[in-house]
Amino acid sequence: MAELTGVVADVSRFLAYFAIWGILAIALNMQLGQAGLYNAGIVGFWGIGAYAAAMVVTDPVAAGIATPGHWGIDQSVFPRIAGVSTSFAFGVVVAGIAAAVLAFFIAIPTLRLRADYFAIATLGLGEITMRVFVKNLQGVTGGVYGFGGIPRPFEFGFETYKTELSYFGLVAVALLVIFLAVERMSRSPWGRALRTVREDEDAAQAFGKDTFFLKLQSFVFGAFLMGVSGALFAFWLRGVFPPENQFTPQDTFTVWVMVIIGGMGNNRGVLLGAWVFLFLEYVTVRLPSWIDIPQAFAIKIFYFRLIAIGVILILIILFRPQGLLPEKKHVAKRPRWVLNW
Amino acid sequence: MVLQNLLNGLVEASVIVMAAMGLSLIYGVKKFANFAHGDMMTVGAYFALFIMGVTGRNYVAGILGALLFVALLAILFEFLIFSRLEGRGPVAPLVASVGLALILQNSIRSVWGTDIITFGIVLPENWAFPVRDPLTGLFVTLNPLQGFAPMVTALVSVLFLTFLLQFTKLGKAMRATADNPDLARITGINVKQVRYVTWVLAGLLAGAGGIIIGVRLTTLVPGLGASILLIVFSAVILGGIGSAYGAMLGALVMGLARNLFFPVAVRTGIPEEFSLLIPFGILVIVLLVRPQGIVGRPVGFDVPPIRAEFKKLLHSLARAWRRRVRG
Amino acid sequence: MTKARPLLATHAVTKTFGGVRAVDRCTLAVQSGTITGLIGPNGAGKTTLFNMIIGLYAPEEGSITFGVERIDGLPAYEIVDRGVVKSFQIPREFRRLTVLENLLVAHPRHPGENPIAALFGRRRVWDHEEMIRKKGLDMLALVELDPLSDAYASDLSGGQKKLLELARALMTEPKLVLLDEPVAGVNPTLTKKLLSLLSDLRANGKTFFMIEHDMDVVMTQCDRVIAMHQGRPIAEGSPVEVRRDEKVLEAYLGA
Numbered sequence: 008m009a010e011l012t013g014v015v016a017d018v019s020r021f022l023a024y025f026a027i028w029g030i031l032a033i034a035l036n037m038q039l040g041q042a043g044l045y046n047a048g049i050v051g052f053w054g055i056g057a058y059a060a061a062m063v064v065t066d067p068v069a070a071g072i073a074t075p076g077h078w079g080i081d082q083s084v085f086p087r088i089a090g091v092s093t094s095f096a097f098g099v100v101v102a103g104i105a106a107a108v109l110a111f112f113i114a115i116p117t118l119r120l121r122a123d124y125f126a127i128a129t130l131g132l133g134e135i136t137m138r139v140f141v142k143n144l145q146g147v148t149g150g151v152y153g154f155g156g157i158p159r160p161f162e163f164g165f166e167t168y169k170t171e172l173s174y175f176g177l178v179a180v181a182l183l184v185i186f187l188a189v190e191r192m193s194r195s196p197w198g199r200a201l202r203t204v205r206e207d208e209d210a211a212q213a214f215g216k217d218t219f220f221l222k223l224q225s226f227v228f229g230a231f232l233m234g235v236s237g238a239l240f241a242f243w244l245r246g247v248f249p250p251e252n253q254f255t256p257q258d259t260f261t262v263w264v265m266v267i268i269g270g271m272g273n274n275r276g277v278l279l280g281a282w283v284f285l286f287l288e289y290v291t292v293r294l295p296s297w298i299d300i301p302q303a304f305a306i307k308i309f310y311f312r313l314i315a316i317g318v319i320l321i322l323i324i325l326f327r328p329q330g331l332l333p334e335k336k337h338v339a340k341r342p343r344w345v346l347n348w
Numbered sequence: 349m350v351l352q353n354l355l356n357g358l359v360e361a362s363v364i365v366m367a368a369m370g371l372s373l374i375y376g377v378k379k380f381a382n383f384a385h386g387d388m389m390t391v392g393a394y395f396a397l398f399i400m401g402v403t404g405r406n407y408v409a410g411i412l413g414a415l416l417f418v419a420l421l422a423i424l425f426e427f428l429i430f431s432r433l434e435g436r437g438p439v440a441p442l443v444a445s446v447g448l449a450l451i452l453q454n455s456i457r458s459v460w461g462t463d464i465i466t467f468g469i470v471l472p473e474n475w476a477f478p479v480r481d482p483l484t485g486l487f488v489t490l491n492p493l494q495g496f497a498p499m500v501t502a503l504v505s506v507l508f509l510t511f512l513l514q515f516t517k518l519g520k521a522m523r524a525t526a527d528n529p530d531l532a533r534i535t536g537i538n539v540k541q542v543r544y545v546t547w548v549l550a551g552l553l554a555g556a557g558g559i560i561i562g563v564r565l566t567t568l569v570p571g572l573g574a575s576i577l578l579i580v581f582s583a584v585i586l587g588g589i590g591s592a593y594g595a596m597l598g599a600l601v602m603g604l605a606r607n608l609f610f611p612v613a614v615r616t617g618i619p620e621e622f623s624l625l626i627p628f629g630i631l632v633i634v635l636l637v638r639p640q641g642i643v644g645r646p647v648g649f650d651v652p653p654i655r656a657e658f659k660k661l662l663h664s665l666a667r668a669w670r671r672r673v674r675g
Numbered sequence: 676m677t678k679a680r681p682l683l684a685t686h687a688v689t690k691t692f693g694g695v696r697a698v699d700r701c702t703l704a705v706q707s708g709t710i711t712g713l714i715g716p717n718g719a720g721k722t723t724l725f726n727m728i729i730g731l732y733a734p735e736e737g738s739i740t741f742g743v744e745r746i747d748g749l750p751a752y753e754i755v756d757r758g759v760v761k762s763f764q765i766p767r768e769f770r771r772l773t774v775l776e777n778l779l780v781a782h783p784r785h786p787g788e789n790p791i792a793a794l795f796g797r798r799r800v801w802d803h804e805e806m807i808r809k810k811g812l813d814m815l816a817l818v819e820l821d822p823l824s825d826a827y828a829s830d831l832s833g834g835q836k837k838l839l840e841l842a843r844a845l846m847t848e849p850k851l852v853l854l855d856e857p858v859a860g861v862n863p864t865l866t867k868k869l870l871s872l873l874s875d876l877r878a879n880g881k882t883f884f885m886i887e888h889d890m891d892v893v894m895t896q897c898d899r900v901i902a903m904h905q906g907r908p909i910a911e912g913s914p915v916e917v918r919r920d921e922k923v924l925e926a927y928l929g930a
Binding site: 045115116117118119120121122123124126127128130131132134135138139143217219220223256260263264267306307310311313314316317318319320321324325328 | 381429432437439440442443444448450451453454457458578581582622628629631635639657658660665668
Binding site: 188191192195196197198199200202203206207209210211212213214215216217218221224225228272334336337339 | 843847
């Protein structure tokens with residue numbers, strides 16, 4: 008019985024992890040797959056979201072001997088519904104807004120740059136956000152130590168499997184809602200206008216599209232979703248730790264891999280890309296404990312996986328740039344529920 | 349005058365310039381930002397270590413072997429990957445180079461693991477110059493291996509590259525190809541050859557750069573090259589991407605700027621960690637204000653000034669508001 | 676004969692590219708309700724002039740007026756909003772959109788083209804969408820592309836893409852249409868149909884300003900012709916007048 012609960016906890020944790028990255032992939036798909044924005048500063052938005060949410064759901068901690076302390080909000084201000092604190096909902100929303108605001112300011116000077124310059128600029132700005140500011144604002148963010156102790160919405164004490172399973176349920180619902188919302192937005196006239204910006208920005212302008220504004224909308228909205236993902240990630244990890252090992256450019260490129268291999272412009276495709284990447288990781292990490300492999304080899308599988316991912320990325324770019332699940336022909340259909348106002 | 353910092357800045361600039369020149373060459377001729385450049389440097393450093401390991405600390409063999417290896421790899425990359433991506437714009441090869449970086453870095457990890465490895469050299473003693481730094485009161489020092497050697501290598505490389513580009517037929521062919529490949533082809537230049545030669549040069553410079561970094565740090569980690577990639581990009585863009593001279597200039601400014609920041613930090617009390625802000629900050633400012641860099645190579649697209657961007661934003665918001673009001 | 680206020684007028688507009696004056700203090704006017712031809716040897720600056728009128732480039736000197744309003748310096752989408760549109764000489768279709776989508780996206784002032792409407796879907800948006808869908812299909816029928824409405828625009832042939840360019844331009848509900856060689860590469864039967872379409876539209880009040888090299892088309896279709904050479908107009912008048920103009924002959928023979 009204990010083994011079963013252990014497995015449930017483990018699998019739930021993994022599935023929640025997948026959902027968190029899935030949201031990131033969908034967000035990047037909106038920016039990259041639809042509008043053609045090569046955002047290489049994803050970790051800036053993800054990280055800001057994580058830190059913002061972390062601060063909303065934890066009490067502030069003053070600087071002490073072992074810790075520089077960090078900002079927070081006195082948790083007693085949040086009402087509780089059915090025994091669950093509403094601070095989590097606030098945390099997620101604040102995270103999204105924080106990331107969206109950051110995106111707004113980053114967008115204005117960078118949107119006019121061509122795709123590769125845009126990538127470099129956003130890479131630099133993302134690094135500045137995380138590496139310089141977050142890491143060095145000691146009293147605010149916990150500096151190089153980060154901080155832990157972030158609670159989960161549903162805590163079940165020693166019954167970890169319940170905690171993990173319930174959290175997975177929550178994140179799965181979030182993923183579903185976001186997926187449906189973004190699919191709906193993609194099939195709308197707005198999604199269509201975005202795609203013209205991706206295809207040929209000058210022609211789009213010549214036929215009446217305000218391409219700057221469209222790019223801004225896509226960028227900010229995508230960043231909002233990245234912030235939400237960051238919040239969910241902070242809750243999942245129960246902590247935020249500084250960008251030496253976390254929130255690195257590697258993470259940004261991981262999302263790129265998921266979107267490009269999965270299928271740019273296709274939300275199902277990018278989820279598939281996320282799944283392939285993470286499932287491979289799940290398997291290779293656990294393989295040594297399942298079957299007997301010489302110790303030296305076991306460690307190396309980890310790196311072989313990443314080498315394989317690199318090879319696949321190159322092959323996709325060379326021979327199948329549209330990805331595993333290419334973008335389907337969009338039909339702008341009247342959605343089933345439409346507000347009448 | 350802050351002499352020690354100035355000297356340190358020159359040394360750091362020497363390191364940056366090795367990578368920056370190669371990166372600029374590739375951008376100029378192959379028209380893309382090579383995100384695998386840092387890892388090519390790392391490969392150079394590790395392979396030198398490997399050769400030294402099997403030849404019993406033969407430094408010459410190590411260096412030459414590493415340079416040769418990286419140059420061959422560069423040829424392989426062009427042959428297998430980048431030659432097929434010609435004409436597909438700047439982003440496709442960029443993404444491919446991201447994949448390549450993954451492959452290179454993790455190949456190194458799979459062979460050597462993630463542990464730090466010492467380069468295993470004995471450091472000679474610092475040279476002391478008969479000048480005192482006014483700030484610290486100490487004699488200005490320079491280490492022959494970690495400080496002087498990189499400067500010499502960088503200087504030699506810079507002079508060599510300048511000579512090549514300015515006075516040789518090959519150099520002129522490279523510049524012509526960077527300027528306008530179709531026109532170059534029509535005038536009889538073997539553009540394919542030029543591309544391969546560019547990769548070889550970039551590979552040699554990257555390999556040498558990696559070895560220098562290894563010597564300066566005396567330890568190797570798989571993330572060696574990748575960690576300075578953003579600083580190198582900053583230098584290249586500051587100078588003017590696609591221009592080798594721009595790269596040299598940008599590297600110089602970048603190396604000096606960071607090191608000259610330290611005395612400023614000491615005087616004004618800004619925490620030292622914010623020194624990282626300098627390369628990234630410069631990058632961002634350049635991209636905002638003058639993306640074509642100091643040298644001002646055409647960037648291939650129109651860059652409206654920032655004020656115009658704000659105006660555009662206000663315009664768009666006003667328009668959207670008017671639409672809502674109109675109903 | 677007193678001239679009514681022209682629909683479009685340029686005053687001494689200039690544009691330089693790398694030291695070469697592509698358009699050199701060009702002053703001309705297009706009257707409302709006409710099909711006005713713009714001819715001239717290659718390099719005369721015709722396409723550059725069009726790009727400035729539509730707002731893709733801003734003139735360095737001079738001004739451009741549409742109706743009573745100055746439009747030089749405005750972003751392209753504002754100019755399209757005011758009723759000017761340009762079709763591209765080498766078609767620039769949106770490749771990974773369907774043929775129909777290429778048209779739908781050109782229709783102006785769609786209430787659904789913002790993310791809030793996309794997410795919450797007001798009924799107005801979808802009513803508008805259905806309306807322009809019908810319009811789009813009608814337009815495609817006019818250029819005989821309707822069986823391909825669901826194909827990717829990149830799958831069309833060269834001539835079909837030119838038809839798409841024209842249809843897309845018309846979808847923007849323009850008052851003034853700048854056409855850049857609209858029938859090059861289109862088969863003769865369809866060309867005749869298109870040209871008669873242009874005449875009908877002109878009768879309904881649309882104005883066409885057309886770059887064209889095919890002299891037959893110019894002679895039969897255009898009410899007025901302007902000839903450009905080296906960045907400025909050198910002759911203006913009825914097609915017959917301009918064709919006989921010495922300066923024009925010189926320009927073509929010498930160029």
